Amino acid sequence: MLHDNFQIDIKNYALFDEAFTHASYVNEHPKENLKYYERIEFLGDAVMQLCVSEYLFKRYPNLPEGKLSRLRAAMVCEDSFSKFAKECHFDEYIRLGKGEEKANARNRPSLLCDIFEAFIGALYLDQGKETVVSFISKVIFPKLDMGWFDHFLDHKTELQELLQQDGDCEIEYQVLAEKGPDNAKQYYVAVLANQKELGRGTGHTKKAAEQAAANQALKELRG
Amino acid sequence: MLHDNFQIDIKNYALFDEAFTHASYVNEHPKENLKYYERIEFLGDAVMQLCVSEYLFKRYPNLPEGKLSRLRAAMVCEDSFSKFAKECHFDEYIRLGKGEEKANARNRPSLLCDIFEAFIGALYLDQGKETVVSFISKVIFPKLDMGWFDHFLDHKTELQELLQQDGDCEIEYQVLAEKGPDNAKQYYVAVLANQKELGRGTGHTKKAAEQAAANQALKELRG
Incomplete structure (x- = not known):
């Protein structure tokens, strides 16, 4: 019951x-x-x-x-x-x-x-x-x-919304380096807004490194 | 304050x-x-x-x-x-x-x-x-x-939604009679769905009489 x-x-x-x-x-x-x-x-x-x-x-x-x-x-x-x-x-x-x-x-x-x-x-x-x-x-x-x-806690989407709320802004993720063997690769990524670097992040996949970079950028922007 | x-x-x-x-x-x-x-x-x-x-x-x-x-x-x-x-x-x-x-x-x-x-x-x-x-x-x-x-308590819209929820249905409001002098006119209206009468209503305007007819139809349909 x-x-x-x-x-x-x-x-x-x-x-x-x-x-x-x-x-x-x-x-x-x-x-x-x-x-x-x-x-x-x-x-x-x-x-x-x-x-x-x-x-x-x-x-x-x-x-x-x-x-x-x-x-x-x-x-x-x-x-x-x-x-x-x-x-x-x-x-x-x-x-x-x-x-x-x-x-x-x-x-x-x-x-x-x-x-x-x-x-x-x-x-x-x-x-x-x-x-x-x-x-x-x-x-x-x-x-x-x-x-x-x-x-749903997507840092990349959040960063995009924040940067584009006052108009257009070109956001780019650049792979700075890939280190380590294939089974334990580490990606180093930077996020840029209108060519200016806002944050960096690392991760075992490119996507994870991008999320980490976006998260760092959000922290910087919010002080 | x-x-x-x-x-x-x-x-x-x-x-x-x-x-x-x-x-x-x-x-x-x-x-x-x-x-x-x-x-x-x-x-x-x-x-x-x-x-x-x-x-x-x-x-x-x-x-x-x-x-x-x-x-x-x-x-x-x-x-x-x-x-x-x-x-x-x-x-x-x-x-x-x-x-x-x-x-x-x-x-x-x-x-x-x-x-x-x-x-x-x-x-x-x-x-x-x-x-x-x-x-x-x-x-x-x-x-x-x-x-x-x-x-927002619109009986006509509600009747339409109810009748059309399972597909198309032709709804029609017919003025049956207008009685009384111009300054105290009474309208008598019937509402029909696919030519079948569902309810009647009266009112001092055509619109009010239609709303009353829709309301009566809703009551009939809901038992």
Whole structure:
């Protein structure tokens, strides 16, 4: 059972019934006066936005807003939420109409994402924000440490955005040297903006060295 | 003073300094180690989304998700927030660099909107969600009763979206009758989908009668 898995002492089961019920199921049971998840998902979406924003804001006190936004967008999206829903076995609890069941809606990422948000909405209404934070601290935040979203902290993109915000700027990455044997090669890269060097970086791949150079340039530019 | 106007017992003034400081001011005062509002605005934006969503969710227990989303989008947007910021005289507190001041940034809607969100972020961190809700209950929610956002509860658009979600559908509004003198005319309108009548409505203008007919059709379709 859902509440066993997450040790939640549910007060109002009707909220969770609503969160896990699809419109197709309501249409097939017209006499039962059921509600489907869309309204509660509307609320859950906003709850997630705030909980994730607050966590990132506090965890990364020096991360500029652009990076915070990119990280949040990576975490609060259909791709992530559908995976979390699967991980929590939420797919097993969805009440679907027969047609949607046949169409395999139970495994559709967009529906799994909706159900995840609806569950969060129900949890928020039933238990309050602290319980939501505690739930996503188990399910979502550990993924940050596991590197799920690292590719969204892209220094090269950030440097480009910073340099080009006031107009055109030519950004170039130059390989200064390649050292060591093939299986342990080290690349040395410089980043230049309009021919002026802004930073250098090293790495085992050209791409890693470029990211390191962009990161150093960002630090220099921000003082 | 800000806290006098809204009777807020501020604990951490630094948060509000940050919320009202533009990057251009920070750049002109490099030795003061100041922060500008963007990070705190990132948080405030999410706080507003949740507070408005929760209010609409509870105030309109029968409004479908589509209408809730449209109402929220109308309330949480640059146009609204820049007006609220002006109404609260937040423009007077912004710390701007000289160039931005000359460029009249103080009256730029996008900046006023940002500052409003940043203020909400600071208020949330300093006082918690309840104080934010109490603040926007004075500043924003009364505008709902004043009809600021009524045009977003558009029954005709909603009916169209509902009927056309599974493919094309021809929707037509027919004036059945016009009764009464010119200064108190009453219009009688029917709405038809693929030639089948779905609802009727009356009103003092053709447009109002169409909205009433669409609303009745929505009620019929939803059972």
